[in-house]
Amino acid sequence: MRQFEKILVVVDPRSETQPVLERARQIALVTKASLHLLALNPRYEKYSLRGLDTLIKPVQDREIELHIHETWHRNAIETINHVQQMEGCQLVMKNAREEGVLAQAFGKPEDWQLLRQSRVPVLLVKDGQPWRTHMPIIAAVNADREDIGHIQLNQAILEYAGYMVKAFNGELHLASACSTQMQAIQDHGDGLDSKQSYMNICRGYARDFHLNINHIHVKAGAAETVISKVVKKTGAELLVIGTHARKGISAMAIGNTAEQLITETAVDMLVLQPIHHMEPLETELGRVR
Known part of the structure; x- marks a missing residue:
């Protein structure tokens, strides 16, 4: 836990x-x-x-x-x-810090830097109003079963989201976006397109984390667009999402999904990096002092 x-x-x-x-x-x-x-x-x-x-x-x-x-x-x-x-x-x-357009395009906005460098989860707060009882909490995952790097990150996202749901008596929702191009052409060898495959993966998460099947939201489109729409549709007050540290010119020019959502949603965001799911294990093994 x-x-x-x-x-x-x-x-x-x-x-x-x-x-x-x-x-x-x-x-x-x-x-x-x-x-x-x-x-x-x-x-x-x-x-x-x-x-x-x-x-x-x-x-x-x-x-x-x-x-x-x-x-x-x-x-x-x-x-x-x-x-x-x-x-x-x-x-x-x-x-959550509001950044200008130029800072987002050419610089390194402060919140983006923190998300990339922090060794623990970061909660960016947009609104100080108390969270409601039974508030929707969204766990945003990458359900592409061929993306091995996201499997452990998805587990961490769902664990943290589950903890917040239990602590604040919330309702857990699961959101995932699949590419519109890949939806039409990708076949995983089982006759399923990407959206169907993503839905099956999410149903597995629903079983593991006791999630209401009606709270699964799998849509085709850009991740930031899909997740923003799910936030609005559900009236969510907390979004739990993962991010990957990025380097080089691409990291300077544009942020990943989590970083874009900072400016595109008005909801509090709990952001994790892959390293976070390893720390509890390291503690158990006595590697963290």
């Missing part, structure tokens, strides 16, 4: 609105996780911690164990990763 015992919450002292704090409080009260609040401040001064008192009021609660960090280590992403590893946090939370 995936679970969070320590959560790193990244706050921006310059911002007047901090929806991530409201979400962090809700998660901490349900999971009993301790919160490590990180204020990114390249001009750290001793007295500046006092200014955080007003900022952290939303998460001050007798039932929440709270730790405050204000520091800077070269840049924002390195600071986040450094504190996460030093404190042993199993989740990083931050406000």
Whole structure:
């Protein structure tokens, strides 16, 4: 069972609105996780911690164990990763950052960098309103059975989604997109086209994770388009999705599906990388100290 015992919450002292704090409080009260609040401040001064008192009021609660960090280590992403590893946090939370068109096209938007470099799941918060009871939670998977690299990632996505469903009494939905071109021409040797094959794979996941068969959404089209439509159709409040670290010119020019969805959906996103599913195993083997 995936679970969070320590959560790193990244706050921006310059911002007047901090929806991530409201979400962090809700998660901490349900999971009993301790919160490590990180204020990114390249001009750290001793007295500046006092200014955080007003900022952290939303998460001050007798039932929440709270730790405050204000520091800077070269840049924002390195600071986040450094504190996460030093404190042993199993989740990083931050406000989803709106990036300009030029930054998305030619630069490396901050959230994209964090998703590629973080060694633990990242929850990007769009809205601080409390999650509803029985809220739909979408697990977005790649159901292409020929893509071996995604099989373990799919398992991790479903495990984390299942944990959130149980913790917050939600409803699990499964979404997967197949290529419109491959749907028409691909035959896996069993007489099935891609959409039928994807549906069979998803039915297998439904059996393994006790998912309502009516909550499977397999559509033809670009992944970001299909998933966005499923989010709107279901009224989902949380999307759990995987991503792969990318390098080179392609990584600079365009993001993968998870990164595109940051700007195309208004829903909170829990993003995983393949490395995340290995950490619990490494812990059991005594390799993580």
